[in-house]
Amino acid sequence: MLHANQGISSVPALEDGYEIIGEFLSHDQLVAIISEIESIELPAKVGGIRNAEKKFSSIRELANSEKLRIQAKKYLSGKASLVRAILFNKTTENNWLVTWHQDRTIAVSERFERNQWGPWSVKDGIHHVQPSVDALNQMITFRIHLDDTSQENGCLKILPKSQKLGILDHGSIQDYVQNHNPIICEALAGSVLVMRPHILHSSSKASNPSQRRVLHLEYSSFKLPPGVAWA
Numbered sequence: 001m002l003h004a005n006q007g008i009s010s011v012p013a014l015e016d017g018y019e020i021i022g023e024f025l026s027h028d029q030l031v032a033i034i035s036e037i038e039s040i041e042l043p044a045k046v047g048g049i050r051n052a053e054k055k056f057s058s059i060r061e062l063a064n065s066e067k068l069r070i071q072a073k074k075y076l077s078g079k080a081s082l083v084r085a086i087l088f089n090k091t092t093e094n095n096w097l098v099t100w101h102q103d104r105t106i107a108v109s110e111r112f113e114r115n116q117w118g119p120w121s122v123k124d125g126i127h128h129v130q131p132s133v134d135a136l137n138q139m140i141t142f143r144i145h146l147d148d149t150s151q152e153n154g155c156l157k158i159l160p161k162s163q164k165l166g167i168l169d170h171g172s173i174q175d176y177v178q179n180h181n182p183i184i185c186e187a188l189a190g191s192v193l194v195m196r197p198h199i200l201h202s203s204s205k206a207s208n209p210s211q212r213r214v215l216h217l218e219y220s221s222f223k224l225p226p227g228v229a230w231a
Contacts, residue, residue: 011077011137011221017163017199020185024192025062025144033058034146037087037213047094052087052215059085063217068142075140075194076221083139083230084218090154092209100159100177103141103197104130104167107231108224126231131222133166136198138222143193146213150186154206156193157182162200173200 025033036058042049053060062068063082072080083106090096107126116132149155159180168176177200185193195201197218206212224230 012075014075014140014194014196016160018158018160018183018185018193018195020187020191020193022188022191025190027190029058029062030146030190033062033215034213037146042089047089047091047096049087051085053082053085056087059087059215062144062215068217069219071194072140072142072219073221076219077138078221078223080140080219080221081230082217083220084216086216088212088214088216090203090206090209090212090214095154095205095209096203097205098201098203100173100200100202102168102173102200103218104136106131106135106139106220109229109231110227112225112228114225130167133198135220135222136167137163137196139197139218139220141195141197142215142217142219143195144215144217145187145189145191145193146215147211148187148189149212149214151184151204152206152208153210153212154203155187155212156185157202157204158185158195159183159200163196163198167198168200176200 033056036056049055053063063085069080105128107128109127111120111127117129120127120129122128143156159176159182162176165176187193220230
């Protein structure tokens with residue numbers, strides 16, 4: 001099932017749906033974030049820490065920095081608001097496989113009714129919903145690499161331009177994957193992978209597991225209804 005990309009607000013183009021920017025973080029920024037992360041004993045088998053900006057001051061400072069908001073605005077139609085911050089770490093203990101998918105769920109403070117929004121669910125007391133393609137096109141994701149990332153340690157794979165297809169069901173995703181070649185997004189520590197959330201992406205298990213920490217930051221310029229906030 002494919003929802004046509006109709007009625008989409010004008011947003012700056014990211015033709016392939018992604019790009020990699022080298023040396024995005026300075027050496028000092030990289031050291032500050034890694035030092036704070038390593039100063040806290042994290043659960044051994046937890047691969048992702050949500051609301052990372054609330055747990056690490058260095059991540060909060062970066063996520064709310066003028067640099068990130070200016071960079072985000074290059075891909076958005078209006079003011080950039082932080083939507084989500086997750087710290088991932090793929091290690092020997094947390095060597096997961098992520099099948100081909102689109103990031104197409106957002107969390108908001110309360111439920112509302114709007115055309116092409118749904119289904120809705122409640123997870124940990126928070127309202128989650130699949131928004132319209134229009135809303136997804138007004139979102140941008142920054143995956144900031146805190147370690148070198150390679151095919152050996154399970155880096156992300158991307159199918160360029162697939163965000164143009166709108167929202168796909170499982171069968172359509174499988175058909176597209178079988179007929180297109182992915183890009184292996186290897187990158188050095190300090191670089192950032194910028195992508196639309198609904199571009200098709202996946203991640204294999206690491207063949208040579210090592211620490212692979214990635215800071216996942218999402219921003220949006222989409223205007224939620226009055227009284228509703230990002231959660």
